[in-house]
Amino acid sequence: xxxxxxxxxxxxxxxxxxxxxxxxxxxxxxxxxxxxxxxxxxxxxxxxxxxxxxxxxxxxxxxxxxxxxxxxxxxxxxxxxxxxxxxxxxxxxxxxxxxxxxxxxxxxxxxxxxxxxxxxxxxxxxxxxxxxxxxxxxxxxxxxxxxxxxxxxxxxxxxxxxxxxxxxxxxxxxxxxxxxxxxxxxxxxxxxxxxxxxxxxxxxxxxxxxxxxxxxxxxxxxxxxxxxxxxxxxxxxxxxxxxxxx
Numbered sequence: 001x002x003x004x005x006x007x008x009x010x011x012x013x014x015x016x017x018x019x020x021x022x023x024x025x026x027x028x029x030x031x032x033x034x035x036x037x038x039x040x041x042x043x044x045x046x047x048x049x050x051x052x053x054x055x056x057x058x059x060x061x062x063x064x065x066x067x068x069x070x071x072x073x074x075x076x077x078x079x080x081x082x083x084x085x086x087x088x089x090x091x092x093x094x095x096x097x098x099x100x101x102x103x104x105x106x107x108x109x110x111x112x113x114x115x116x117x118x119x120x121x122x123x124x125x126x127x128x129x130x131x132x133x134x135x136x137x138x139x140x141x142x143x144x145x146x147x148x149x150x151x152x153x154x155x156x157x158x159x160x161x162x163x164x165x166x167x168x169x170x171x172x173x174x175x176x177x178x179x180x181x182x183x184x185x186x187x188x189x190x191x192x193x194x195x196x197x198x199x200x201x202x203x204x205x206x207x208x209x210x211x212x213x214x215x216x217x218x219x220x221x222x223x224x225x226x227x228x229x230x231x232x233x234x235x236x237x238x239x240x241x242x243x244x245x246x
Contacts, residue, residue, distance in 0.1 A: 008083065010090075013058070015245035016065040018091050021083045022057055029196030031239075032171045032207055033122050037228065038242055039195060039209040040169035042122050043069055050074070050161055052104045056108060057084025059120055061098050069117070071098045074107055076149070087105040105153050108160035116161050119168045151176065152183050159187035159241040162214045169211040177208055179198040190216035195223040200230075228240035 002010060008023045022028045037059050042049065047069035051059045054073030063071050075081040081101040088097045102110065151172075158168045168189050172180060174196060181191055189212035197207035205225070227236050235243065 002086060003142075013061060015241075015243060016062060016236065018061050018065070020056060020061055021090070022056060022084070023079075024055070026077075026080060029055060033058045033208065034062060034242060035197060035209060036122055036169060036171040038068070039171075039193075040118060040211060042067040042118055042169050045069070048115060048118040049118045050111075050118070052119065052121040052157060053123050053149065054080075054084060054099065055100060055122070056080050057087050057097075059122065060099075061087060061091065061093070063120070064091075064093055064097055068096070071097045071099070072111075072116075074102060075099065076101070076103050085169045102208070104149060104157045108159060110119055111161065113160055114163045114166075117163060117166050119162045119166070121154050121156045121158060121169070122171050123151060124149060140160050151179060155180070155183045155189065156187050159184075159189050159214065162189075164215050165244075166214050167211055168214065169209070172208050172210070173232075174205045174208045177210075180208075180210060184210075184212050188215050189213070190218060191220055192216055193200070193221050195224060195226060197226045197228065199228050200233075200237075201227055 004010065004021065007025055011018050011022050012019055036077050045068050047067065049063060049067065049069050049071045051073045054060060054075040057073050060071045060073040073084060075084060078101060081099055084099045088094060088099065111198060162168050170180065184191055191210055191212045193211040196205035196207040200207050226238060228239050230236050
């Protein structure tokens with residue numbers, strides 16, 4: 001059994017046969033998180049993985065289906081952290097997954113520099129605009145806007161925490177690509193793989209997946225595109241396989 005609070009519900013992560021606690025009043029996970037969890041390299045048998053800006057723990061849960069390694073999530077919002085902890089317990093994954101309630105900018109001092117093999121991050125996408133443009137819901141505003149964490153904060157924290165030769169993967173918007181590459185190189189993360197996600201054929205990409213190696217040598221690969229919807233506005237076979245295991 002699971003103890004649901006307020007307006008929470010228990011949703012399926014279908015392809016992984018897991019369940020996750022969600023709430024309409026806080027930032028629920030999107031396809032971006034699913035794609036990042038599938039895109040990033042993970043060691044199958046062992047390793048230390050870290051997910052920054054974890055929200056309700058969706059990426060650690062998805063990663064648990066791909067690796068037997070130890071996975072840690074970091075989330076600054078107390079309610080989302082609590083939801084993640086209860087979802088991990090509901091799925092019986094406490095022996096491999098743990099959550100930390102805290103600020104990613106403090107994690108290197110708290111957890112140690114260069115301690116992780118793989119780091120993932122689905123950070124806030126939007127720079128802080130005028131107050132009128134920010135969602136009045138505090139949970140949504142923090143998740144979407146760089147209020148408590150900037151892109152540079154996330155990339156610096158990732159570089160501090162990953163070991164030399166370790167991998168760091170982000171999901172973001174294509175419009176921030178130059179910023180991402182510039183900041184990654186500033187903090188010794190060399191971009192190695194990029195994949196663009198398109199809502200439909202003929203449309204502009206609206207999501208970017210990027211993976212870098214700490215102190216890696218320059219050699220960037222652009223992977224084949226991911227198309228989300230077909231001409232009938234239905235999920236493509238690739239997306240259906242990712243979401244439902246079909």
